[in-house]
Amino acid sequence: MREKLQRIHDLLLAAYGPQHWWPADSPFEVMIGAILTQNTNWRNVEKAIANLKCADALNAEAISGMDEANLRDLIRPSGFFNQKAVRIKLFCAFYIRHGKENGLKKLPAPRASLLEIKGIGPETADAMLLYALAIPVFVVDAYTRRIFSRLGLLSEAASYDATQALFMRHLPPEVSFFNAYHALIVQHAKQHCRVKPDCADCPLQQGCVFSENHDIYGTSA
DNA sequence: GGCCAGGTGTAAA
């Protein structure tokens, strides 16, 4: 399995090149972007981030001190702005309380702590850990499940944790590698593995031989 | 005009 996962990564890298993720100027921007991008097109997130920067409000103190209605207006283009405003407020309080990035890295269980915040689920937490705090966790998203179940390496019903385990059990826990792999999956999905797949010129066509004779992960749990 | 987007929480079956 390790070789197959590595080979898929290599094919994606050859096809798309280095992705330089996460696109942001600071770890805090990564973490806010992770909330804003929940089930949302990244283009819309960029508008919201630009609004925050324009208002000189892309920092935890400014957001915490801001009227919630004001925050809603700034992040409106990202959609779901009512709930995201609440989530961002909750996260900023947490972020300040624990001493920003350096404090968060020193928490005994940073992932579990993030998951306690209402509105931060496993993907958002893992994106924050990997891309803002440089903690080696594999970030799973809808694309990951879609692509790897179509390749026959993962059950369609695989849970988030089971999907993550497929990668983390077989690959070395390196931040730079997990970073690149997840970014390549997103890039690939945008071109070929949408809800309606476009398999023309798919760089993983060679990889599709994987669909035969393999244990399928995540059929339970 | 319809579909989709780098999810999550809640409530009913």
Place this chain on the structure above:
DNA sequence: TTTACACATGGC
């Protein structure tokens, strides 16, 4: 425990 649904803007 599983499934269904709300949340909302904007690009294609």
